[in-house]
Amino acid sequence: MSAPTYDLGKLHGGLRLPGHKEKSTTGPIQNVPIPSQLILPITQHVGDPAQPVVGIGEHVLKGQLVAKPEGALGAPVHASSSGTVVAIEPWPVSRRFGEKGPCVVIECDGEDRPLEFEQAAEDYASLPPETLLARILEGGIVGLGGAVFPTAQKLMQARTCEIDYLILNGVECEPYISCDDLLMRERPAAILSGAQVLMHALQIDACYIVVESDKPEALNLLGVALAELDDDRLVLKQVPTIYPSGGEDQLVQLVTNREVPSGGLPSDVGCLVQNVGTAAAIHDWIINREPLISRVTTVTGDGISNPMNVRARIGTTIADVVEFTGGYSERAEHLIIGGPLTGKSVTTDRVPLVKATNSILVVFKSSFQGDELACIRCGDCASVCPIQLLPQQLFWYACADNEDKLRQFGLLDCIECGCCDLVCPSHIPLTADFRIAKGRIRELADEKARAERARHRFEARNERLEREREDRDAELARQKESAKKAGPAEIAEILKRKQQQSEDD
Amino acid sequence: MEFARRESPYWSARVAVPSLMLQVLAALAPAALAHVWFFGPGFIFNLLVASLFAVAGEAMMVHLRKRPLEVALTDYSALVTAALLAFALPSLTPWWVTATGALFAVVVAKHLYGGLGFNIFNPAMAGYVVILVAFPMHLNLWIAPRIGDIDYQYLTVLQTLKFTLTGSLPEALGFDAVSRATPLDVMKTGLSNARTVSEIRANPIMGDFGGRGWEWIGNFLAIGGFWLLIKKIIRWHIPAAVGAGLLIPATIMYLVEPGTNPSPGFHMFGGAAILCAFFIATDPVSAATSPKGRLIFGFGVGLLIYCIRTWGSYADGVAFAVIIMNVAVPAIDYVTRPHIVGHPRRGDSS
Numbered sequence: 001m002s003a004p005t006y007d008l009g010k011l012h013g014g015l016r017l018p019g020h021k022e023k024s025t026t027g028p029i030q031n032v033p034i035p036s037q038l039i040l041p042i043t044q045h046v047g048d049p050a051q052p053v054v055g056i057g058e059h060v061l062k063g064q065l066v067a068k069p070e071g072a073l074g075a076p077v078h079a080s081s082s083g084t085v086v087a088i089e090p091w092p093v094s095r096r097f098g099e100k101g102p103c104v105v106i107e108c109d110g111e112d113r114p115l116e117f118e119q120a121a122e123d124y125a126s127l128p129p130e131t132l133l134a135r136i137l138e139g140g141i142v143g144l145g146g147a148v149f150p151t152a153q154k155l156m157q158a159r160t161c162e163i164d165y166l167i168l169n170g171v172e173c174e175p176y177i178s179c180d181d182l183l184m185r186e187r188p189a190a191i192l193s194g195a196q197v198l199m200h201a202l203q204i205d206a207c208y209i210v211v212e213s214d215k216p217e218a219l220n221l222l223g224v225a226l227a228e229l230d231d232d233r234l235v236l237k238q239v240p241t242i243y244p245s246g247g248e249d250q251l252v253q254l255v256t257n258r259e260v261p262s263g264g265l266p267s268d269v270g271c272l273v274q275n276v277g278t279a280a281a282i283h284d285w286i287i288n289r290e291p292l293i294s295r296v297t298t299v300t301g302d303g304i305s306n307p308m309n310v311r312a313r314i315g316t317t318i319a320d321v322v323e324f325t326g327g328y329s330e331r332a333e334h335l336i337i338g339g340p341l342t343g344k345s346v347t348t349d350r351v352p353l354v355k356a357t358n359s360i361l362v363v364f365k366s367s368f369q370g371d372e373l374a375c376i377r378c379g380d381c382a383s384v385c386p387i388q389l390l391p392q393q394l395f396w397y398a399c400a401d402n403e404d405k406l407r408q409f410g411l412l413d414c415i416e417c418g419c420c421d422l423v424c425p426s427h428i429p430l431t432a433d434f435r436i437a438k439g440r441i442r443e444l445a446d447e448k449a450r451a452e453r454a455r456h457r458f459e460a461r462n463e464r465l466e467r468e469r470e471d472r473d474a475e476l477a478r479q480k481e482s483a484k485k486a487g488p489a490e491i492a493e494i495l496k497r498k499q500q501q502s503e504d505d
Numbered sequence: 506m507e508f509a510r511r512e513s514p515y516w517s518a519r520v521a522v523p524s525l526m527l528q529v530l531a532a533l534a535p536a537a538l539a540h541v542w543f544f545g546p547g548f549i550f551n552l553l554v555a556s557l558f559a560v561a562g563e564a565m566m567v568h569l570r571k572r573p574l575e576v577a578l579t580d581y582s583a584l585v586t587a588a589l590l591a592f593a594l595p596s597l598t599p600w601w602v603t604a605t606g607a608l609f610a611v612v613v614a615k616h617l618y619g620g621l622g623f624n625i626f627n628p629a630m631a632g633y634v635v636i637l638v639a640f641p642m643h644l645n646l647w648i649a650p651r652i653g654d655i656d657y658q659y660l661t662v663l664q665t666l667k668f669t670l671t672g673s674l675p676e677a678l679g680f681d682a683v684s685r686a687t688p689l690d691v692m693k694t695g696l697s698n699a700r701t702v703s704e705i706r707a708n709p710i711m712g713d714f715g716g717r718g719w720e721w722i723g724n725f726l727a728i729g730g731f732w733l734l735i736k737k738i739i740r741w742h743i744p745a746a747v748g749a750g751l752l753i754p755a756t757i758m759y760l761v762e763p764g765t766n767p768s769p770g771f772h773m774f775g776g777a778a779i780l781c782a783f784f785i786a787t788d789p790v791s792a793a794t795s796p797k798g799r800l801i802f803g804f805g806v807g808l809l810i811y812c813i814r815t816w817g818s819y820a821d822g823v824a825f826a827v828i829i830m831n832v833a834v835p836a837i838d839y840v841t842r843p844h845i846v847g848h849p850r851r852g853d854s855s
Binding site: 012017175249253259260261262263264319328332333334335336340341342343344345346347348349361363365371373374375376377378379380382383386387388389390392393409410413416418421422423425426427429431432435 | 506507508509510511512513514515516519520521522524525576580582620621622623740789790792794795796799838842843844845846847848849
């Protein structure tokens with residue numbers, strides 16, 4: 001097997017957190033059966049919403065396109081099982097913004113009849129990268145680490161830059177989540193194959209597969225698979241277990257010691273990061289011709305009777321998934337889609353599992369912190385901030401609503417990892433406050449843009465009125481001038497014309 | 506099933522301000538016992554008076570500012586202020602002197618500036634400076650340590666209590682009979698009378714490094730301080746920098762002219778330097794906030810202590826050094842902002 005390497009760049013701050021991953025990693029990934037109903041949000045990605053291409057009452061096959069992307073940034077959505085479209089309506093979803101989104105609701109027939117995709121006639125390696133990218137787009141592949149950025153567009157953007165490394169993110173640094181860990185244990189060959197496809201699409205030949213040190217089994221099995229594959233473009237890297245080293249920019253910094261510029265992308269420093277789950281999904285689509293219609297997700301937390309990892313069809317409701325695992329325990333009080341630090345708290349389990357759902361976390365209230373006290377400027381937050389911000393100063397300026405200072409102290413660089421919250425002895429909800437302050441800054445920028453547009457309109461109007469007045473004055477002057485020059489014959493002519501006009505009226 | 510919503514992160518902090526403050530108090534306990542052992546029960550009375558008035562002042566201000574009373578009183582920050590003030594006062598201090606300091610510390614230095622977290626000045630030191638200005642003679646009533654100096658009549662517990670409550674000594678005793686100059690006073694007076702350091706150090710109140718008894722309190726304070734360091738309640742930057750700011754000039758001057766400059770050990774153990782390094786300058790609210798800023802802040806405090814002791818008119822300079830550096834904190838914080846990841850580095854052409 002290939003041994004993982006350790007040479008690493010510097011990452012400021014971060015936290016060593018208890019993993020809470022043991023409970024969900026005892027057994028293999030279980031397959032959730034076909035639910036009676038699938039709820040497919042048409043927007044499961046960052047970017048423009050997709051448009052439904054099926055009608056109510058239409059029968060669809062597993063893998064059939066139900067919504068296709070419109071606009072520059074988007075990804076298609078496919079039916080995750082066969083059945084009949086019964087509704088296209090707003091449904092509660094677990095997106096970051098907004099509570100409800102348009103969904104295609106499919107009543108499953110239980111037969112799971114697949115749409116036959118034409119087998120890839122030729123080897124992907126013989127395809128030109130552009131064709132391969134177009135094919136990746138068709139598969140509905142988005143970043144499965146949670147950000148759900150359409151993969152094809154990410155690769156296209158990266159093609160315009162000089163890329164040195166593909167980095168496969170198997171860090172999974174957030175506590176409780178273990179879906180990537182299990183995937184790396186069970187399907188290391190698929191992940192590596194996906195990496196090869198990605199390297200071909202990018203036309204590069206260096207790929208780091210990065211795994212945190214708390215996953216010895218995944219590291220070991222990836223190492224074995226790497227040795228079998230015998231492709232020396234792929235290198236396995238082990239990184240220490242520090243949250244949030246799995247953040248995209250943090251991982252680039254850790255692995256290559258390059259800082260992603262503020263407001264920039266990893267591609268600005270020659271890197272492209274993809275989650276290991278995305279790599280496996282690319283393998284499934286390009287090699288096995290299965291679009292992205294299911295994913296592995298971790299079902300865990302105090303509020304879950306039997307924590308485990310499951311593979312569920314996209315569109316299965318959280319309620320169905322939890323029921324399959326054995327239901328809630330009596331300690332189920334908060335439902336969080338995603339991890340305990342960056343996830344989103346939702347109010348109902350009727351929301352569907354989507355491409356972004358890497359974890360279903362159900363927790364108990366008492367595990368939360370106490371009352372908010374005054375900031376004592378202890379600076380612990382600054383010492384753990386991976387961006388080296390000064391949260392205590394940002395908090396101060398956020399309270400004062402001082403936009404200039406907030407920008408100057410890098411509020412917009414905050415990745416909302418939550419480290420500062422965790423160490424704050426005064427229990428100040430810093431991340432939530434920063435999120436609000438960011439929203440406020442965006443609002444102010446919008447307001448400013450609106451005011452600017454209004455000013456432009458006003459100035460344009462004034463200018464127009466001025467021009468019209470000038471034109472009128474010039475016309476009058478011209479008439480006056482011509483009247484002065486006019487002889488008696490012309491005056492008689494004009495008077496006659498006037499008289500004619502008044503008689504006509 | 507329906508669930509309650511909340512904001513991320515969904516994870517509990519493992520530390521809380523009240524427990525930090527309690528641990529600071531615990532770290533002061535061994536030194537407090539040593540204080541009582543060497544300088545009698547006066548420390549306990551001072552601590553009680555200071556705590557009573559600090560907590561009462563806090564309760565009054567929180568009430569006037571219409572803030573939740575319970576939250577403010579259970580953060581124990583007023584007790585830390587009271588304890589630090591008690592350490593700064595001589596064991597014989599009338600109650601109104603202590604009360605003035607404690608009330609000024611909490612009411613003016615803390616709450617009038619916006620309460621915990623917003624005070625510019627270290628409250629305990631602000632209170633001490635007010636006492637220094639308003640009741641300078643009361644800060645001279647240090648008694649002899651219970652070690653050496655057989656020629657000294659110690660006050661009983663009741664006599665000490667009576668002094669704390671009324672400010673009067675037993676009839677047979679005058680102030681001169683009771684009070685003893687502190688090691689720093691002795692050194693300062695001696696040097697100004699053109700005596701050499703070794704002559705001055707022949708005085709029976711002088712110990713191995715600083716003063717007898719004093720240096721033991723210093724040891725216990727250092728133990729408490731290191732415990733806070735290990736528990737990560739304070740960070741190493743300020744204590745180390747205070748030490749460096751004080752000891753570097755002290756060592757240079759001592760090496761150049763040992764006859765007229767006391768040793769670095771004397772500077773460290775002679776006065777309140779250790780208390781300052783671990784417990785006073787480390788008050789996070791009134792100190793600089795970034796690691797680099799804290800090094801500058803601490804070094805400034807240490808250097809100013811040395812300057813005030815050596816060239817100023819006061820024997821010790823901790824309170825003034827801390828207050829002066831408190832004023833410099835906004836400027837220090839501004840120039841020591843850390844490099845934000847992804848931003849161009851200072852001096853970068855790009």
